[in-house]
Amino acid sequence: MSIKHILLPLTGESKSADAAVCGLTLAKTLGAHITAGYEDDLGPMYAAPDYMGTAAAYGMFYEQMQQLRQDRQKLARAQFDRAVLATRLPIVSDPVCKQGSTMWLDDEAGNFAPIASHGALTDLVILESPGSRRSPPAWNVVEEALFGARRPTLIVPPGTTTIDLSHALIAWNGSSEAANAVERALDLLPPGAKITVLQIGELKPGRMSSEKLVDYLGWHCFEADMIEVEDRKNQTAQIIIDEARRIRAGFVVMGAYTHSRTREFLLGGVTDHMLREAALPVLMAH
Numbered sequence: 001m002s003i004k005h006i007l008l009p010l011t012g013e014s015k016s017a018d019a020a021v022c023g024l025t026l027a028k029t030l031g032a033h034i035t036a037g038y039e040d041d042l043g044p045m046y047a048a049p050d051y052m053g054t055a056a057a058y059g060m061f062y063e064q065m066q067q068l069r070q071d072r073q074k075l076a077r078a079q080f081d082r083a084v085l086a087t088r089l090p091i092v093s094d095p096v097c098k099q100g101s102t103m104w105l106d107d108e109a110g111n112f113a114p115i116a117s118h119g120a121l122t123d124l125v126i127l128e129s130p131g132s133r134r135s136p137p138a139w140n141v142v143e144e145a146l147f148g149a150r151r152p153t154l155i156v157p158p159g160t161t162t163i164d165l166s167h168a169l170i171a172w173n174g175s176s177e178a179a180n181a182v183e184r185a186l187d188l189l190p191p192g193a194k195i196t197v198l199q200i201g202e203l204k205p206g207r208m209s210s211e212k213l214v215d216y217l218g219w220h221c222f223e224a225d226m227i228e229v230e231d232r233k234n235q236t237a238q239i240i241i242d243e244a245r246r247i248r249a250g251f252v253v254m255g256a257y258t259h260s261r262t263r264e265f266l267l268g269g270v271t272d273h274m275l276r277e278a279a280l281p282v283l284m285a286h
């Protein structure tokens with residue numbers, strides 16, 4: 001299935017419009033529609049049962065949070081408008097076929113949750129990189145896309161306005177998550193694209209081999225090179241980043257959270273490291 005509908009949730013946390021420009025540029029390249037909207041990642045506001053502050057103090061806090069929401073919403077919309085101006089992608093209100101298009105979601109009810117409301121019926125979610133764990137809400141948006149909507153998610157790092165689809169690095173560990181990511185990556189790759197399969201260390205028993213992946217790609221008319229490198233403790237993600245830089249890949253394809261999210265949060269993991277440090281786009285799927 002080709003990618004025809006893309007979802008672009010913008011949180012307004014970053015002041016850059018790079019992710020929006022990147023998303024609309026990709027939609028234009030693919031001849032796809034991209035629906036953008038403000039994703040409220042700040043969470044609900046309520047008073048705890050043992051709240052000891054005054055009503056006035058809570059009211060002031062509530063007003064400040066509401067103002068922050070409004071500021072972020074305005075910034076997200078401004079980023080979208082700048083991306084439309086940069087890409088000249090047509091704005092539509094109804095589905096069109098065979099050409100790129102876009103629209104902005106206006107939720108008059110104030111339920112700003114594009115992933116929850118549209119994610120299950122989209123082919124791809126594009127998100128700006130969440131950065132460090134010091135911003136939990138931004139990470140919640142990534143996890144909502146991967147686990148709530150269960151959609152492949154393209155993470156765009158700061159400063160990225162275009163994606164080179166002609167060369168993909170597949171970080172292969174033989175897991176079903178990695179296989180799901182590869183399946184969706186095939187919809188992004190143009191004919192004749194270069195693919196490099198990277199296997200780090202030995203695969204766990206019972207997992208699909210890199211050779212099987214190369215054959216699978218061959219059935220889809222893609223030739224792939226294979227690289228095997230030794231793993232280093234707690235360095236797997238950095239190896240992926242280094243190899244992608246060395247071969248000048250345009251983007252990385254990988255499974256997300258092969259281990260549990262709790263384990264990755266507490267002990268660190270490949271997914272978390274890639275979300276924080278990767279300097280090129282990463283397509284993830286769970």
